Amino acid sequence: MLIFNSNPNIAMNFKLLSASFGAILLSIHTSFGQITENPRVEESSVPYVKIKKVELTDANTVVYLQFIDKQAQQPQLRSQPRTSPFPDSRIPKLQQQGQSQIWLDPETRLYKPGEIDKKFKFIRAENITTTTKTSVANGDTVDFVAYFERLTPGIEEFDFYEGRSSGGYQSWNFYGIHVKNPLKKQPEKSSKPIAKATTPPAKKPAVKAPQKKVPVPAPKKESETAVLRGTVYNAKTKEPIAAQLSYIESGDTLQIRSSSGKYRVGVDAGEQYKFRVMARGYYGSSFSLAPGDSSGKSFDQDVYLTPLIVGETILLPNIYFETSQYTLLPESFEELNRLVDVMRDSPTVKIRVEGHTDNVGDFDKNLELSRQRAEAVKNYLVEKGINGSRIEAKGYGGTRPITKGTEEERKKNRRVEFVITEM
Known part of the structure; x- marks a missing residue:
């Protein structure tokens, strides 16, 4: 027999209890892992494979991906990496008209960018093969999942690197995948005093030793021999910058300073020169000159320095x-x-x-x-x-x-x- 009680206070207490119980369940769920929907990916080697979600469980890093065959027919749309093309332009071969083949290389791994000791091995995959190739009809969508070792807490950016496919197929590589993976042990951040105890006095001796010889007036050879002239520019803005040129002539180190960026140097046709160009706040450059190798009486050499x-x-x-x-x-x-x-x-x-x-x-x-x-x-x-x-x-x-x-x-x-x- 069921007995119903219409007391509003009891009903209110029941609602509060239900809400509290739901909050407890939510906290239990989030404690087992972190989920990042549609994570930001800085670069990818192909446009037809997307990372839809990354889930960090207690044991694994689970990457949910999606393959869309229709875009696989357009390899020219491949995205570019941070500074360069991706290795091995391996594009899926068409086995039949309107079909391509896919698989996931079991050598795929996750890396913390730039750190070889921070790699996480592939464990298994769902809905995609790792030893044989599966045919996909034109336009079909394939959702699949890849399981890896668990990312170390605190690593919130990683690379997904396949990179070992062969036989004319395009590897699936993703760089700069950003996820939620906070560091569990917060107290470690309080160890900053160790970082500060890096003996700052060691910096000052380095500043004190310029290792630059006192400028010696350059011999006036403009009217006797050839002339080198040019301008030093900011490589980013293409604007002239103040700079210093140094070179060796007859065993002496000579220096020329230019506040406008423009310079003019008399050179001897019988010598070979190596010019070094420097400017404060820029990475220097150098170039060589052998006036005797040319019949000209003047040489133009502009220099672009990276800020x-x-x-x-x-x-x-x-x-x-x-x-x-x-x-x-x-x-x-x-x-x-x-x-x-x-x-x-x-x-x-x-x-x-x-x-x-x-x-x-x-x-x-x-x-x-x-x-x-x-x-x-x-x-x-x-x-x-x-x-x-x-x-x-x-x-x-x-x-x-x-x-x-x-x-x-x-x-x-x-x-x-x-x-x-x-x-």
Whole structure:
């Protein structure tokens, strides 16, 4: 027998109890994981695969994806990466008219950008094969799910890297996937005093040692020989900037300062020159000149310097290592010394050195080699007196190519860059 009580207070208490119970259930659900619907993705290798949701459970990182075959027929719409094309333009082959084939490479993994030791392996997939290929009719949509190891709490940006597909197929790569994954142990943030105890006095000696010789008046050879002239520009704004040129002539180091950016130098046709161009707040450059190789009496050489701006990526063009090793060769020292001078002249600048390789060979070994090369550059700067707390080193392996094509062109992918992280 059921007995109903019409007392309004009891009814109100029941509603409050129901609301409290619902809140408890919600808190229990959220404690088991974090869900990010339609996460922001900075770059993707193909337009026809989307990440719809990322769920972080206690055990896994679950990525929900969607494939739309209709867009797979338009490879020219592939998005571009941060600074370059993606590796291996592998486009799904059409096995029959109106059909393509898909699968998920079991070697796919998640990475914290630039950190080889922060990788999370693939576990399993739902609604997509990983060993055979599945045909998809033109226009069909396939929703599938990929399970990976659980992202470490605090990692709120990661890369989804497939990258090992072969046989003419396009890999599915996603860079800069932003999710909710807060750090659980908040007290660790209180360890800032350790970061501050980085012996700031070490910075001042570096500023005190300009290592620049006293300017010597340049010999007046304009009327006797050839003339080099040009303007130094801001590479971003294309506006002239105040700069300093230095060069060696007859064993003497000569310097020319220009407040307007325009310069004019008399040069001897019987000598070879290497000019170094510097400006405060910019990364310097250099160029060579051999007047005797030309029949002209004048030479024009404009120079464009990259400003030191937070977020700016700057190529170190003349960095060389032993083959398949991370030992710096002496030919690299001139370029590295230029970076040393920049950091001495700008003592508040902090940078991230980034190592890159091509995509030939083992993926993980390339990542490790690129990290070691970035560390080698950092170690050189530290040995020259730059405080190590101002330098971060990361390796990206072959995931950030700047060119593709011939073997000679792909050599450009083996490079070292640095990014301004703080001014």
